[in-house]
Amino acid sequence: MNRVLSQRSFLFWICVILAFCIVPFGSVYAQDGGGLPALNISTGADGETTYSLSLQILALMTVLTILPSFLLGVTAFTRIIIVLSILRQALGTQQTPPNQVLLSIALFLTFYVMAPTFEDIYNNAISPYLAGDLPPVAAIEGAAGILSEFLVVNTREAELAMFAEMAGDEPYASNEDVPYTVLLPAFITSELKTAFQIGFLLFLPFLVIDLVIASILMSLGMMMLSPMLVALPFKLLLFVLVDGWAMTIGSIASTYVI
Structure with missing residues (x-):
């Protein structure tokens, strides 16, 4: 188990995982009535979910760093x-x-x-x-x-x-x-x-x-x-x-x- 965790602790992949994990967290928080503007989402008529531009920039900058x-x-x-x-x-x-x-x-x-x-x-x-x-x-x-x-x-x-x-x-x-x-x-x-x-x-x-x-x-x-x-x-x-x-x-x- 420790060996698997060590493999996943590689910095690049951890940052990518965190970037993906922030998005679902933001969705739940927004649905629960939270007041964080950066995590606001909108659902289109076809059911497609669009995340706020601020969150996209946050994920992008996390990867770029x-x-x-x-x-x-x-x-x-x-x-x-x-x-x-x-x-x-x-x-x-x-x-x-x-x-x-x-x-x-x-x-x-x-x-x-x-x-x-x-x-x-x-x-x-x-x-x-x-x-x-x-x-x-x-x-x-x-x-x-x-x-x-x-x-x-x-x-x-x-x-x-x-x-x-x-x-x-x-x-x-x-x-x-x-x-x-x-x-x-x-x-x-x-x-x-x-x-x-x-x-x-x-x-x-x-x-x-x-x-x-x-x-x-x-x-x-x-x-x-x-x-x-x-x-x-x-x-x-x-x-x-x-x-x-x-x-x-x-x-x-x-x-x-x-």
Whole structure:
């Protein structure tokens, strides 16, 4: 029972459930003669119930507030944006590409990586729910299970075992048994570790160029000339010759098990 409650405690799904629960509560309160204007409802001639605009905005804003955490916590966005930021620092191009461009690249690449998972959630949970074939709880549990499978297969076993041990859980028999309270911090920690490992490998060739340029300038006695300034065009040349952007973005995408 505790395991099931832990699965449902995932922040995104709890907020969605609360958004759906507020509506029936408002209906009952309004029928009982309550005086909350935000929860007023009206019934049309065909029996269709329409809720007040204020309640719709409340439910919408509740969902929107957790979207950044959802994007950062349960998708590939964290790994991608960290690698791209380290790459920009290794190139030494200061604010080029600008933050907006890096965020756009990371966002669209996240959509590319997560597209099979999102499509699976839509086909097996959202679409049946909208068609009336699944109740809300079953649809939420189905979507959470699909997302959980993606998180588990892309989380390192060491991080997963560490958080499971700290939570006092025994080794899990299957991926479905891993609660979100353990899975989410393990996934984030695993993403950070992988991102910094990729960033380290990206940094090495540019560091070699910096060392070579600095040694040459020292041997020529050009103490006042900045090695970073001289090394920048060589870094850019190397990055362009090896088709660095396509190689980097393709390598990041290929690190995920979809």
